Amino acid sequence: MPGKRIAVIGAGISGLGAIKICLEEGLEPICFEGSNDIGGLWRYEEKTESGRPTVYKSTICNTSKEMTAYSDYPFPDHFPNYLHNSKIIEYLQMYAKHFHLLKHIQFLSKVCSVRKRSDFSCTGQWDVVVQTEGKQESYVFDGIMVCSGLYTDPLLPLQDFPGITSFKGQCIHSWEYKSPEKFQGKKIVVIGIGNSGVDVASELSHMAAQVFLSTRRGAWIWNRVWDYGMPIDTVLFTRFNAILNKVYPTFLINSLIEKKLNARFNHDTYGLLPQHRFLSHQATFSDDLPNHIITGRVMIKPNVRKFTKTSAIFEDGTEEDVDVVVFATGYTFSFPFLENNSTVLDSQCSMFKFVFPPQLEKPTLAFIGILQPVGAIMPVSELQSRWAARVFKGLNKLPSVSGMMADIEKKRKKFAKEYRNNSRDTRRVQYVDYMDEIASEIGVKPNLFSFFLWDPKLALEIFFGPCTPYQYRLQGPGKWAGARRTILTQRERIIKPLKTRTLTLVQPLNSVPFWLKSFCAALLLFVLTLVIIKA
Ligand SMILES: Cc1cc2nc3c(=O)[nH]c(=O)nc-3n(C[C@H](O)[C@H](O)[C@H](O)COP(=O)(O)OP(=O)(O)OC[C@H]3O[C@@H](n4cnc5c(N)ncnc54)[C@H](O)[C@@H]3O)c2cc1C
Ligand SMILES: *[C@@H]1O[C@H](CO)[C@@H](O)[C@H](O)[C@H]1NC(C)=O
């Protein structure tokens, strides 16, 4: 029997993982990619095209390489821990080549519509219309993996900013921002304190005359470089911490983390203190914002009340002349090729574990990577694909519609309780918890108990070490023989690109020669005696 034919929509991080998983599971994927190359968001281009996600020239990953890798393909050990976008692309190209993915991708092919076939309720098949170089072609597929990404349509809430239409300067969205050169000497206000806003403000401040960073609610700022210089996600995202998170009361975790972040720089003093607690809203990554604030290059401001022709008037009544406004106000996304796009869109909570729409007669439509893990997306979307592939093949069953709805309702309540009422946050998941939840569906969650009995060395690293994606390849379907070794060598791969100057010291640093010690002791005694005699 030939494998089922699966349409993968998009060849970004999620789409490439999906193709690989389909091949691994003996399915027949065809991937349609609207642009002319792989990489999606991570492929930097000079020009922004509408409908295409992009990064700016200097974008660096905010998740570290060991936590960001596909589960059976670690980053090369000499790659830095936090990767520039060009390195991510290099990795994706290596991945695509290694697993022979390219021949399954049709570039410059935009999926225009995905519709149920008339006999859908028994076959679960879809009619897919694809536009390639002006020509439309129809295909029939047994399953669909939607990997079209979350960051396509910039959100410009102009209606919230009175006077913006009469503002004479330049207005851009962070999506259009590429590099700082042409902003030399300008006065710039950046609106929004998410990751993009802070990155753009920090970078612009090297060139601009002055940068104002305007925020309604402030933010907790955390940094990539954590204690002892380790990547923050490798320190915080461990199974041990995931358990602590469950047993410690939330207020205690909040105050511990907030205390730590305030020890780096006081969020109140720096004008950043938010009204929300750390855990109830996404924190912003920035290693250098405090440096720019303390040098005055970036000035934190409240929300803009209104714009005049040449200036911004902030809610505290201050007015500043500005030449450029950068809206770092986030993105929306849509699936224009799907019917019922609005019901799917209303809120991601209406999807079973963010992957399966619960109302379909047959579970042959899966959404991959349409969520916001607090952590890297690559391993998450890859695991979602593994689950989807097994559901498509009938090896895993989904619960009944009411069972799925009950789960969705439960999650919705939990979100409402834990997070602020922010539509973006409804798609937020904790990395370890979500990975384990999906892994349990397919039986690839590492069984710690048996590892403690049979392989304590590995068990300790799994439990106390970073919860790296390789853990989900240790057992169950899709098991990878290299997983154990890759886990046990992960710390070496973190250190290697850092320690590029190895000390060839023969004697340990603290071995001060004996004569020097004696001399110092004698000197000390002498000085002390003098002091005592004087007194
Ligand atoms: C500035 C920025 C920084 C980020 N940093 C990180 C980070 O450090 N770590 C992290 O884990 N995540 C980060 N993210 C999240 C990011 O979404 C993911 O890293 C990742 O790019 C998601 O990949 P994807 O494949 O799901 O989507 P995308 O990269 O958006 O790819 C989607 C692909 O689908 C194609 N497509 C869309 N519609 C169609 C259609 N109808 N027909 C054919 N093709 C179509 C697009 O052309 C595109 O190639 C960041 C996001 C932004 C905006
Ligand atoms: C939703 O799908 C319909 C066709 O089914 C289409 O006409 C409409 O433009 C879509 N809406 C959005 C927001 O994409």
Ligand SMILES: *[C@@H]1O[C@H](CO)[C@@H](O)[C@H](O)[C@H]1NC(C)=O
């Ligand atoms: C669209 O909505 C109708 C009615 O709610 C439903 O029967 C159908 O399955 C939905 N289609 C998809 C693709 O979700």
Ligand SMILES: *[C@@H]1O[C@H](CO)[C@@H](O)[C@H](O)[C@H]1NC(C)=O
């Ligand atoms: C990394 O940055 C992206 C884009 O701003 C954001 O969506 C994601 O949540 C960030 N990751 C973490 C772990 O905060």
Ligand SMILES: *[C@@H]1O[C@H](CO)[C@@H](O)[C@H](O)[C@H]1NC(C)=O
């Ligand atoms: C939170 O969201 C719900 C539904 O989306 C809405 O009814 C409610 O008013 C919101 N609450 C606040 C405080 O914004």
